[in-house]
Amino acid sequence: MFFKAVVSFKKAPVYSRQIIAQFVYIGRKSFPIVLITSTFIGLALGVQIGTQMNPITPHWMEGGLILRSMLLEMGPIIIGLILSGRVAAGIAAEIGTMKVTEQIDALRSFAIDPIEYLVMPRLIAAMFAVPTLLVFADFVGIFSGFISSFFTINLSWASFVKGMRHDFHTADVLTSLLKAYIFGIVIVIFGSYFGFESKRGAKGVGQATTLAVVWSSVDILMLDYLISAILYFV
Amino acid sequence: MIKVRDLHKSFNNHAVLNGVNLELLDGEVLSIIGKSGTGKSVLIKSILGLIEPDSGSVEVDGMEVVGMSEDQFNAKVRNNISIVFQEGALWDSMNVGENIELALQIKKHLDPEEREEIVIDSLRKVGLENIRYVYPEELSGGMMKRVAIARAIATRPKYLFYDEPTTGLDPVLSNVINNLIKKLNAELGITTLIISHDIKGVETVSDRVAMLYEGKVVHTCNAKEMWQQENKIFNDFIRGRMGINEY
Numbered sequence: 178m179f180f181k182a183v184v185s186f187k188k189a190p191v192y193s194r195q196i197i198a199q200f201v202y203i204g205r206k207s208f209p210i211v212l213i214t215s216t217f218i219g220l221a222l223g224v225q226i227g228t229q230m231n232p233i234t235p236h237w238m239e240g241g242l243i244l245r246s247m248l249l250e251m252g253p254i255i256i257g258l259i260l261s262g263r264v265a266a267g268i269a270a271e272i273g274t275m276k277v278t279e280q281i282d283a284l285r286s287f288a289i290d291p292i293e294y295l296v297m298p299r300l301i302a303a304m305f306a307v308p309t310l311l312v313f314a315d316f317v318g319i320f321s322g323f324i325s326s327f328f329t330i331n332l333s334w335a336s337f338v339k340g341m342r343h344d345f346h347t348a349d350v351l352t353s354l355l356k357a358y359i360f361g362i363v364i365v366i367f368g369s370y371f372g373f374e375s376k377r378g379a380k381g382v383g384q385a386t387t388l389a390v391v392w393s394s395v396d397i398l399m400l401d402y403l404i405s406a407i408l409y410f411v
Numbered sequence: 412m413i414k415v416r417d418l419h420k421s422f423n424n425h426a427v428l429n430g431v432n433l434e435l436l437d438g439e440v441l442s443i444i445g446k447s448g449t450g451k452s453v454l455i456k457s458i459l460g461l462i463e464p465d466s467g468s469v470e471v472d473g474m475e476v477v478g479m480s481e482d483q484f485n486a487k488v489r490n491n492i493s494i495v496f497q498e499g500a501l502w503d504s505m506n507v508g509e510n511i512e513l514a515l516q517i518k519k520h521l522d523p524e525e526r527e528e529i530v531i532d533s534l535r536k537v538g539l540e541n542i543r544y545v546y547p548e549e550l551s552g553g554m555m556k557r558v559a560i561a562r563a564i565a566t567r568p569k570y571l572f573y574d575e576p577t578t579g580l581d582p583v584l585s586n587v588i589n590n591l592i593k594k595l596n597a598e599l600g601i602t603t604l605i606i607s608h609d610i611k612g613v614e615t616v617s618d619r620v621a622m623l624y625e626g627k628v629v630h631t632c633n634a635k636e637m638w639q640q641e642n643k644i645f646n647d648f649i650r651g652r653m654g655i656n657e658y
Contacts, residue, residue: 191517271504279500282461286494287514287566288485294517 204306219318223325240340269389272372307361418467429626445623493563
């Protein structure tokens with residue numbers, strides 16, 4: 178399915194309307210929930226790191242720890258899991274319902290390839306929307322981490338920035354974006370696959386939705402580890 | 412013309428089509444009747460390549476279609492055949508106009524003005540020109556079927572298949588749909604294949620009637636003479652005399 182969708186990228190201009198609609202669905206409509214969750218993750222990170230730091234460790238180092246935690250793990254993982262619940266489930270439910278109500282057959286009867294029409298636009302949209310969401314999630318998470326550190330260990334903005342500068346690596350940003358990009362693909366492919374495999378009836382669609390969320394979440398966690406491990410050794 | 416020869420299809424070792432032979436002549440309205448589960452829908456979906464038959468032959472305008480790939484079906488067959496599904500199968504994420512427009516946008520590559528003209532014309536033909544921006548969830552069952560018909564005729568097909576077009580509709584709406592089918596066949600010259608349980612409607616609309624029983628066409632006749640047939644299965648079915656055990 179993934180390769181068939183990628184092969185159909187050349188027809189993307191014909192589906193520009195569908196791609197924009199999916200970008201709005203995956204990106205803009207996920208924006209509030211991503212901001213809320215990254216805010217609270219950042220706040221929690223600030224408290225945990227601040228209270229568990231060794232008394233002899235300089236406080237300014239918390240900036241770097243929060244920065245790297247958000248960039249390398251928390252940001253991509255939050256985005257991946259939140260979008261598994263919201264987007265993969267939505268895709269599986271929509272495609273599953275289309276299958277059981279003959280809407281997929283209707284597409285085929287009009288010589289419209291269902292993968293080209295339903296998967297390709299979502300895939301392209303996710304490839305742009307998920308990394309974009311990640312950038313916002315990282316910024317918000319890091320800033321809320323600072324707010325939390327300020328109230329927990331009275332860390333100043335200047336010290337927080339000093340810590341971030343000390344630990345900033347461009348490779349971390351690229352790793353973060355790479356993870357988001359791959360998680361976006363996983364979410365769309367698992368959502369679509371289980372939607373197309375949906376059995377008849379409400380129960381079938383419900384099962385497809387559950388499987389899409391479970392498997393995309395598990396795969397995101399597995400891939401998160403693999404990408405981290407591979408990039409560590411590279 | 413569409414010719415079906417010795418078509419077989421089984422699901423889980425249960426033979427649904429068991430050697431179907433059928434001809435759909437150019438310009439005619441042919442109705443297929445038969446009890447539920449005899450494979451009527453499977454038959455039309457097999458012709459369209461939505462279901463792959465196990466064996467047999469289907470010729471569309473002299474071209475064998477069984478064994479064709481999805482791309483070949485799209486290029487050679489589906490551009491000439493449209494289908495109106497039982498529940499309409501309208502794409503519910505799009506409004507009525509977008510439903511009709513989609514195939515014109517993606518497959519026919521028409522510009523927006525041409526598409527709009529066809530959308531309005533198709534809706535006018537089914538008497539619903541004012542619902543261009545309404546979503547399927549806001550439509551009644553009858554309107555949904557008429558929109559599905561508008562969507563089907565928008566691509567100007569040579570053949571139009573209807574899968575139980577009047578099922579679930581009251582007698583008045585059933586009449587509206589039957590008259591529409593007749594009108595479209597006469598005005599646009601579309602060769603029409605109908606699957607139906609509405610015997611009165613079949614008699615009104617069709618030129619010929621074929622009965623599918625236990626996976627085979629057991630009787631074919633002129634629709635105007637359907638009440639004078641001697642075939643027992645056909646007679647019992649159209650008069651509603653088939654025993655419940657035979658169902």
